[in-house]
Amino acid sequence: MLEALGISEQDEELYRAVLRRPHATADELAERAGHATATIRRGLRRLEDLGLLARLAGQPTRFMAIRPDVAVDVLVSRRQQELAQAQVAARALVSEMVTDRPQDPEELVEIVSGRRAVAHRFLQMEQVVSDELLVLDRPPYAYSPGVPNRHELELLARGVRCRGIYAPDGLELPGRMRELRTLVEAGEEARTSSVVPMKLAIADRSVAILPLNSEQVTEQALVVHASTLVDALVSLFEMLWVRSLPLTWDVSDSSATSAGTSNAAQPPQELLNLLAAGLSDTAIARQLEVSPRTLSRQLAVLTRLLGARTRFQAGVRARQEGLV
Numbered sequence: 001m002l003e004a005l006g007i008s009e010q011d012e013e014l015y016r017a018v019l020r021r022p023h024a025t026a027d028e029l030a031e032r033a034g035h036a037t038a039t040i041r042r043g044l045r046r047l048e049d050l051g052l053l054a055r056l057a058g059q060p061t062r063f064m065a066i067r068p069d070v071a072v073d074v075l076v077s078r079r080q081q082e083l084a085q086a087q088v089a090a091r092a093l094v095s096e097m098v099t100d101r102p103q104d105p106e107e108l109v110e111i112v113s114g115r116r117a118v119a120h121r122f123l124q125m126e127q128v129v130s131d132e133l134l135v136l137d138r139p140p141y142a143y144s145p146g147v148p149n150r151h152e153l154e155l156l157a158r159g160v161r162c163r164g165i166y167a168p169d170g171l172e173l174p175g176r177m178r179e180l181r182t183l184v185e186a187g188e189e190a191r192t193s194s195v196v197p198m199k200l201a202i203a204d205r206s207v208a209i210l211p212l213n214s215e216q217v218t219e220q221a222l223v224v225h226a227s228t229l230v231d232a233l234v235s236l237f238e239m240l241w242v243r244s245l246p247l248t249w250d251v252s253d254s255s256a257t258s259a260g261t262s263n264a265a266q267p268p269q270e271l272l273n274l275l276a277a278g279l280s281d282t283a284i285a286r287q288l289e290v291s292p293r294t295l296s297r298q299l300a301v302l303t304r305l306l307g308a309r310t311r312f313q314a315g316v317r318a319r320q321e322g323l324v
Helices: 009-020 026-033 037-049 068-096 115-127 150-157 176-186 228-242 269-276 281-288 292-305 311-320
Strands: 053-056 059-065 109-113 132-137 161-166 189-192 200-203 207-211 220-225 245-247
Touching: 009 026, 009 037, 009 059, 026 037, 037 053, 109 115, 115 150, 115 200, 115 207, 115 220, 132 228, 150 161, 150 176, 161 176, 161 228, 176 189, 176 269, 176 281, 200 228, 207 228, 220 228, 245 269, 269 281, 269 292, 269 311, 281 292, 292 311
Parallel strands: 132 161, 161 189
Antiparallel strands: 053 059, 109 220, 132 200, 189 245, 200 207, 207 220
């Protein structure tokens, strides 16, 4: 459990032993664990230095464990500070890079293999974005959708423009629209399109990552650096962007507002978004967490509010009202 904080498995077991046997001495712990006393003493000193153990006042050979939640919170805070300092140092090192020399052709393209390696390479690219991140999003995913992407939230917080075009089948996954709403409210510009030909991410219009082939979308990726291919991928994104439908939510009460439509007769924006995204009734009911019968009633009310007789006519009216 504590390996991520630099604590070995053996030291963690020793810490657990002190938790179970407070005020134990090194000799007592060594006898119980079957290790040499010298080994246990070294481990106790390491845990003491990390703030996980403390010596009893007046009994320097006996140790007590600091509460795990308190001790680990301190270690996590310390590690976060160290990581933040490392990030600052890494950005400073960028100035030492040689960027004006001609790149060799083999340096323009990387092939990344393995799901973890692909995810790690995307994370690396995401963390160095300074101006803009462009994303084409479609299943399958290397992670379980539903949890907001904290790395993108950090990008948005520091002023990076993030634009995403989402395929309808990806929006149908449980929790996906909720995740997307969190990102949109944080500043992402999101659109949906029935034409999302592939997964794609482009950082600062200079480096792109995309699947190597359609059979192993999450297992192999192609990373392309500044070249005419990246320029072509940016142009592809922009053409799709113009033809895509914006996804928006009213942050205050989840309802759309537009000129000529009163708040008293306001269609629910989330339902409009899901319909406009092309989701099936079954998927919409799942996203809204309502029964198919309730959804049917909501659709009837929506159609009536828009003064329409059919769903198609309702879509036209919603477009005319500026609701989608």
